Amino acid sequence: MHGLGNSYIYVDMFKQTLDEDKLASLAIEVADKNKGIGSDGMILVCPSDVAPVKMRVFNNDGSEAKNCGNGLRCVAKFAFENGYIEKETFKIETVGGLVEATVHVQNDRVHTVSVDMGHPILARQAIPMLGEEQEQVVGELFTFEDQELKVTAVSMGNPHAVMFVEHIEEAPVETIGPKMEKDERFPEWVNVEFVEVVSETELHFRVWERGSGITQACGTGACAAVVAAVLNGHCQKGEEVIVHLLGGDLAITWQEDGNVLMKGAAEVICEGTFERK
Numbered sequence: 001m002h003g004l005g006n007s008y009i010y011v012d013m014f015k016q017t018l019d020e021d022k023l024a025s026l027a028i029e030v031a032d033k034n035k036g037i038g039s040d041g042m043i044l045v046c047p048s049d050v051a052p053v054k055m056r057v058f059n060n061d062g063s064e065a066k067n068c069g070n071g072l073r074c075v076a077k078f079a080f081e082n083g084y085i086e087k088e089t090f091k092i093e094t095v096g097g098l099v100e101a102t103v104h105v106q107n108d109r110v111h112t113v114s115v116d117m118g119h120p121i122l123a124r125q126a127i128p129m130l131g132e133e134q135e136q137v138v139g140e141l142f143t144f145e146d147q148e149l150k151v152t153a154v155s156m157g158n159p160h161a162v163m164f165v166e167h168i169e170e171a172p173v174e175t176i177g178p179k180m181e182k183d184e185r186f187p188e189w190v191n192v193e194f195v196e197v198v199s200e201t202e203l204h205f206r207v208w209e210r211g212s213g214i215t216q217a218c219g220t221g222a223c224a225a226v227v228a229a230v231l232n233g234h235c236q237k238g239e240e241v242i243v244h245l246l247g248g249d250l251a252i253t254w255q256e257d258g259n260v261l262m263k264g265a266a267e268v269i270c271e272g273t274f275e276r277k
Ligand SMILES: N[C@@H](CCC[C@H](N)C(=O)O)C(=O)O
Pocket: 006, 057, 059, 064, 065, 066, 067, 068, 069, 070, 071, 158, 159, 191, 209, 210, 211, 212, 215, 217, 218, 219, 220, 221
């Protein structure tokens, strides 16, 4: 399935079991575009004790992440269309906590999904980011060789470093992305986002994802970008912002109650059986 071209191999754990110690290598295998299926990673759709469904997400390097915005919309569609849930609004458990999804249905098919992603986490040590202060990281200066970049750090359950640029086409995604991802100031590494402000309600966005590299879209990254845009005075809290990603658009609102609402598409590509060697 994919959300705006951010593709994962979804495994139905209601119907099968997998060895815990082989999950990382399985994610690497299925995501391999030459010898596997090809994707940004693997997502397990699992039964849960606290919600109708649980999501576990693995990047294509085998690392497990605590959250995935595009994955949540696809998991909601998968759970609803496979009859694991009958209500249109329901909770999804993630490794980072519970979120609430609402599926928008036409002719029994889910075309878009809204997810209440909860509160962003802004305290430096909770991102996690090294340093003494508990305060928010807004526009902190990073220098890479001759380039100076101002970073705003936001966690949506997973960590993001957001930087504002003048022209999105010139954003140094391939060069600064991998350097920032593994910078020692981020002990769990970080997802890296470049954002051009078009207006108070429109942003352009490119991402270098932790554990997967350049992807077409990142849902948690788009949420982090809007939170960072509000913190830097580019957008307004409570106003919907359209984020243009390589794979399409997301509508994101950092609501007055502090929660971030994300709305966008979720699509099935194909279904089948993967045989491990
Ligand atoms: N593509 C995702 C995020 C996937 C996990 C991320 N790479 C991480 O390691 O935190 C999204 O849509 O949010």
